[in-house]
Amino acid sequence: MIIETADRLKITKEYYFSTKLQEVRELMARGNDIISIAIGNPDMPPSQATIDELNKQSNIHENHGYQSYRSIPELRQAIRDWTLKTYNVSLDAESEILPLIGSKEGITHISLAFLNPGDEVLVPELGYPAYSAVAEMVGAKAVKYPMLENENWIPDLQTLQQSDLSKAKIMWINYPNMPTGAPANKKAFESMISFAKKNSILICHDNPYSLVLNEGAPLSLLSVPGAKEVALELNSMSKSHNMAGWRIGWVAGDKSYIDAIVKIKSNVDSGMFKPMQLAAAAALQNPESWHIARNDEYRERRELAYQILDRLSCTYDKRQTGMFLWAKVDDAIGSSEKLADYLLYKKNIFVTPGFIYGEKGEKYIRISLCLKQQLLQKVLQRLESIDITEI
Numbered sequence: 001m002i003i004e005t006a007d008r009l010k011i012t013k014e015y016y017f018s019t020k021l022q023e024v025r026e027l028m029a030r031g032n033d034i035i036s037i038a039i040g041n042p043d044m045p046p047s048q049a050t051i052d053e054l055n056k057q058s059n060i061h062e063n064h065g066y067q068s069y070r071s072i073p074e075l076r077q078a079i080r081d082w083t084l085k086t087y088n089v090s091l092d093a094e095s096e097i098l099p100l101i102g103s104k105e106g107i108t109h110i111s112l113a114f115l116n117p118g119d120e121v122l123v124p125e126l127g128y129p130a131y132s133a134v135a136e137m138v139g140a141k142a143v144k145y146p147m148l149e150n151e152n153w154i155p156d157l158q159t160l161q162q163s164d165l166s167k168a169k170i171m172w173i174n175y176p177n178m179p180t181g182a183p184a185n186k187k188a189f190e191s192m193i194s195f196a197k198k199n200s201i202l203i204c205h206d207n208p209y210s211l212v213l214n215e216g217a218p219l220s221l222l223s224v225p226g227a228k229e230v231a232l233e234l235n236s237m238s239k240s241h242n243m244a245g246w247r248i249g250w251v252a253g254d255k256s257y258i259d260a261i262v263k264i265k266s267n268v269d270s271g272m273f274k275p276m277q278l279a280a281a282a283a284l285q286n287p288e289s290w291h292i293a294r295n296d297e298y299r300e301r302r303e304l305a306y307q308i309l310d311r312l313s314c315t316y317d318k319r320q321t322g323m324f325l326w327a328k329v330d331d332a333i334g335s336s337e338k339l340a341d342y343l344l345y346k347k348n349i350f351v352t353p354g355f356i357y358g359e360k361g362e363k364y365i366r367i368s369l370c371l372k373q374q375l376l377q378k379v380l381q382r383l384e385s386i387d388i389t390e391i
């Protein structure tokens, strides 16, 4: 390459899974039968009604052109109805909902719309890596905030309040939490909204897991009275509707915030395929029974995942929500990277080492429930005679 890359590439690393999966594919090409229990990529299909709608709509010739930058009204209306039914939160379909090509792109659009170079972004000390990666990409500084492990990983707002927040512009939160599996908590949400108002911080809640193995009522940050003044919420159909490859999510919030994001987004993409939007609207009407059946399957898988973790002598909290299990590695092994490497290279099992979510994750691994029970059984067999002192 004779052209020099932008300075931002000096601080931006390729996403962990983007590089690690390449290595896993190479190992597989060399004949290693690797089973991945690393990624949250739902293996079950969307509802049949969703697929039927996609097929029907893609046969209509007029449906193949560019669509509105704010998406079609039918999708926004379906999101509005679903949000009311799921979280009892009332949104204006016209102005307070912006469908996205997956919630991940929303992290970039929000950052581009609200951050100036030198601003600070509060990111969880354990969390989805894109929050800090994107902050740094746009010239802002990602500042990690502490989480209270013994209070189910809620942000330690008291400690945070004592720090200099004068440059803090955005705070990212995510409950049900990935990677820890901590559930959403109404009281904690209320405190976070008060904190955001007191410090004039835009609080962005990333909420893709509220329908997966969540034993409590699904919660939206926007249900806190007055939240719309300072909060945006991202949601996604990737995990909740088994539609990760479709790339459909949305951001919800006050019109003024949404309009700012549209200014960026309308210069980046040109809308989503109409049949996909109509099919997504159909998926949002899935009956409760569809979600219950899907969670029943995850629950059975989770029983096998517990056994896998037991064989690895990991410890874990059984009250976790979401499609992963977050588990502490035995002190005798020490680091999650050591365990993950041992499992990959010696047992052909790919797990996620916790360090990729932050330093505090160094002693944890994350395993996914997105694989069939037979494969989880196979993982168990591979671990039958494991002696952790060998690792």
Ligand SMILES: Cc1ncc(COP(=O)(O)O)c(C=O)c1O
Pocket (backbone or CB within 6 Å): 040, 101, 102, 103, 104, 105, 128, 174, 178, 206, 208, 235, 236, 237, 238, 244, 248, 249
């Ligand atoms: C916490 C969190 N936020 C956002 C995303 C991205 O989801 P989407 O598929 O909607 O882009 C993920 C995906 O794994 C995630 O775990």
